[in-house]
Amino acid sequence: MKEKLNVAVVGATGIVGQQFLVSLDGHPWFRTTRLAASAKSAGKKYLEAITDQATGSVRWYCEEKIPEYALGITVEDASEFNFKDVDIIFTALESDIARELEPYYAKEKPVFSTASAFRYDEDVPIFVPGLNMSHASMLQVQKRERGWKGFITPNPNCTTTGLAVTLAPLYERFGINSVHMTSLQAISGAGRSPGVIGLDIIDNVMPYIPKEEEKVEKETRKILGRCEDGRISPADFKVSCTCMRVHVKDGHTESVFVSLKREADPEAVKKAMRAFGREFTDLRLPSSPPTMIVVTDDPYHPQPRLDRDLHGGMATMVGRIRPDESFPNGIKYVLLSHNTKMGAAKGCVLAAEYLAEKGYI
Amino acid sequence: MKEKLNVAVVGATGIVGQQFLVSLDGHPWFRTTRLAASAKSAGKKYLEAITDQATGSVRWYCEEKIPEYALGITVEDASEFNFKDVDIIFTALESDIARELEPYYAKEKPVFSTASAFRYDEDVPIFVPGLNMSHASMLQVQKRERGWKGFITPNPNCTTTGLAVTLAPLYERFGINSVHMTSLQAISGAGRSPGVIGLDIIDNVMPYIPKEEEKVEKETRKILGRCEDGRISPADFKVSCTCMRVHVKDGHTESVFVSLKREADPEAVKKAMRAFGREFTDLRLPSSPPTMIVVTDDPYHPQPRLDRDLHGGMATMVGRIRPDESFPNGIKYVLLSHNTKMGAAKGCVLAAEYLAEKGYI
Amino acid sequence: MKEKLNVAVVGATGIVGQQFLVSLDGHPWFRTTRLAASAKSAGKKYLEAITDQATGSVRWYCEEKIPEYALGITVEDASEFNFKDVDIIFTALESDIARELEPYYAKEKPVFSTASAFRYDEDVPIFVPGLNMSHASMLQVQKRERGWKGFITPNPNCTTTGLAVTLAPLYERFGINSVHMTSLQAISGAGRSPGVIGLDIIDNVMPYIPKEEEKVEKETRKILGRCEDGRISPADFKVSCTCMRVHVKDGHTESVFVSLKREADPEAVKKAMRAFGREFTDLRLPSSPPTMIVVTDDPYHPQPRLDRDLHGGMATMVGRIRPDESFPNGIKYVLLSHNTKMGAAKGCVLAAEYLAEKGYI
């Protein structure tokens, strides 16, 4: 039994920070010892920090209860908190604040972030656990080049995760020419400050999510890219997306059309997907799903409400795998990925588990 | 001023029949003189026929009021009603009943149907008003071959309509290699017997609609096809669809990726779409939109709740027109079409107006 | 034919301001000549003022189109605009700004407001058109006491309107001991800055709306009160409310339990409700419903989505009228009132029509 690592959660009072707290509740390897947030929360016990003083209402947004351990921690100011005695920092910050604070932390400590601030830097790997942990070699490059003792690794955009996971086995086995993806994204992906306004989504679809498509197109290729000469060289296929918001709480559904380099019938695709990531899941990391991709033959699945929590929200479910005769070696399918679990805080925790297991932390 | 034509609505008590009644309310050319439904409604006044006797509840499902004219009509039995004195029959029947009854009507009268029963017969044109009214030449073939005085013309599946309308100008101007479409369909498209069950769609997406994709793929090519040698020869491009149900009442949103035969930048596409169908809309038929396609540059549109009723639900709105670099001469966009107006009863009425105007009726 | 009155709309760029613009579109008596908003909109044409410059997105939130007339008007700064040449000012301001600006306008002009700032002042009548227009006598008191040429009259809270309208005939005919009301309020009642957050209302009920219950309890009694000695003396019955938010776009549903002073069976209640307000509706004011209350015997109504737009959203629908044996002379029913039509801007316009007709303006 290893000794537990101490971890801090920065941005702990917001919705993503709360998801970190839940992901770390009862964690067998990580002990949450510090919580940080903006100056106005500093000095307050966690429960007080999330309680509206006027009404006594507790601003806790997860279906899971507030973890007991958090109640006793006094929140510190993110811009000056004492992180010397922690081993890992998880950050749930807005991108502009992340850009400022994360390097300050990374000088000393490993930083796992849900912000996009550093995602597109050439020496920064975007981990999708079970897919591209080989990119961990970039961490040495990053440390060396930046003169840091720690490092920054952001998770991908929540819409990228499921797409990248399902393309990985196809890319590996059959090669990919092009990808056309339409997303039906859950409202929790936008957070709640204010996130998606009720009047905008009731009986409605929002056909546009600013910057989302660019992120998915760029990140997918980077995640599936190769580390060469101290740089991540993006995968060479093309990705085209239309990203929309639908009336679903959690779970991004994506309709994917892929043109493969080599012919593959649906059965071969299913086999490749089912086999994918076994060496990773065999590690049985605490937050790992037992299998990366769950393939279903039931045409009425995946459905976000019924399937998003499969394997703790950490598996990607794929259904409706069919040939697509409209382009060469075409395959089409529908995937579902939990945007606030595998696609956010809990995905970061899983990446940290891997790096801890492999001695990077 | 022409004399009004007498029309009958068959299946008048159901939700699609009710939409016919609304579409015909105050119609300047058509006078609804007969209503027919199943035997159990026969002999009752319309209001009584749609009233649940146990509770006194009126089973009327349109936001519009019950048209006054309908209240005074006694419903007849669809399988034996007297349609000698009507000029047009609109039918809103389940497909299996349509298969039986529509030929019986068509022996004598023009039949405009929302059922799919005859859609795929070679001598049966599927009209999308403003798009392929030239297929009217098939009506003569159909009459001659079947020995009918009337004819049958079904409308397309509601998901096909918006796709076909927006592809038409692209096909005409630039040619089409392939189409990849993902639909986010409204629940009203499934009717209410029971249609979409509440528990299946709350906080959810249904990733499968039986037979829908096959219909859209087949109908789109037929609608954009050419009449040759007394047959409709389908358009030669490929269509691949994934059809899903989302939590929206009315209005089908579709994410479309098209590979054109010739290069076209977004501005050229917008211009072609805006110009499309002008000779049709210039006829100023009573149910016609002033323009077939409304193109918007606002990235947050089209939205089903805000835009579906544009021009009485008869225009198709297109937004987010962008280049798609993932395949040759690629263009992508999002469209919105009202599935129970242009995509159903009111679309049939508009087709009938055209054929009446042009002397086919 | 009278000459049209010139009107200004203040707060014209927000959602309530937009509802005023729609309510005034094509108005036979009122001509909208001035629009005012915050300083940052001042000097811009209306369309520009509501357009997001970054994306080109038009922030227009009504299902109705933007009225043509508004497009040509240059927005002025609400704190210093020139209202000399207008006859009526409609304001759609946040309460704190209303408290400051409305008296400034009222020194000169009649002000109809949707803000609660002055609702509880003793010399300020809260009009529910068709119900308590006799309170217009207070306007003279207000003018005299405050030394104004104009006056301020706020509309009630949107939840109060339907309750007051339905209680009025009961109070008049049978007397009221007590009222217990539970509201199921639409999300549009909270506006969109941000109003109800999507994550708070999807698959949910919010059991609390700050200050709402106090407003309803107080306003209902004031509206049904009597003008005595230059003051409005509130009605003497008790009102107890629980106000909740439900997943409905427009239309507040209210479940009401009333203990009457004198016995009344459901038929007598229906009769009183149907007869209510006839002298007002007989005026046939431009925005008036043909009847104040529509009573239905269909137990499945009122339903917000199907019934809210009845008579342009200006009638209150009442259903499920039953005896309530749990208290003396008990009656219970369900009402539906359109919170953004009769319950907001359009209700103000109707009040202004009445006062114009009667010579108060």
Added chain:
Amino acid sequence: MKEKLNVAVVGATGIVGQQFLVSLDGHPWFRTTRLAASAKSAGKKYLEAITDQATGSVRWYCEEKIPEYALGITVEDASEFNFKDVDIIFTALESDIARELEPYYAKEKPVFSTASAFRYDEDVPIFVPGLNMSHASMLQVQKRERGWKGFITPNPNCTTTGLAVTLAPLYERFGINSVHMTSLQAISGAGRSPGVIGLDIIDNVMPYIPKEEEKVEKETRKILGRCEDGRISPADFKVSCTCMRVHVKDGHTESVFVSLKREADPEAVKKAMRAFGREFTDLRLPSSPPTMIVVTDDPYHPQPRLDRDLHGGMATMVGRIRPDESFPNGIKYVLLSHNTKMGAAKGCVLAAEYLAEKGYI
């Protein structure tokens, strides 16, 4: 450690039956050995019985996975299955079938039912676990009078449960004059055959649920009644309800206004509610919540989506406890009860646990 009891679930393929299977998964005292359903499922393994043969779709409707144990059981015909070797029968039948089959089972075995068929028989107790288990004395009466070895005990209507639980401590401590309740019920309460139709509930409230109000009014008084002379004599206060359906998946919210016999301030009410049922919860039965009622001071709670799963859906949450000055000794509050957990199958299982513990089985 006691030996496990064998239990059968009848109606096992439907949604309520599935909830029984989930409630019994991993149960420490009960072992599910037999499943029964209609004749058309008989002879099939459970998974096959719920699989649509045409599409391969599995008709499983719980968020929880299908329990492993169920997969191996062959479904029997409910009208002739062999229940000799089971100790308890849980039934999830439509009321008309329940009326026929339950007495046939009850001749030999204890029957716990979710059907209303026998609820109103004088010798049939309706158990709300933790509230009226003293009514168990009626079981002897029932057995003796009907000549059965077993007995029938139905659970209450799901809307009654939360109301009865929260009224019990008030009735006990302060006495009750009258109750006025408005329910905002979840759609899962209507099942899915078809249950609530999507088109009826999107952006809507349904103001009527047939027979619901009568059930709640009658059952509440029976549950809180006393056993006297071999009969249950109903509680003597009056209950008046308006029951509505809202757009929520699970969890019935109820707005309650109570007139007590003796004065009680909100703090006294909270204290009584918090203390309620301790002798029951102290038994620590497997499905029991740790406390019957959870009282919150946060005005924004209870919310169905966030709070319904509290304590496995077995606790009733109460918030917004306030004085109600509109009637004598008035108190008002909002409650939330999980309609498919405590309010249905799992509530039956908990009642069975109690009766097993106390030797009635």
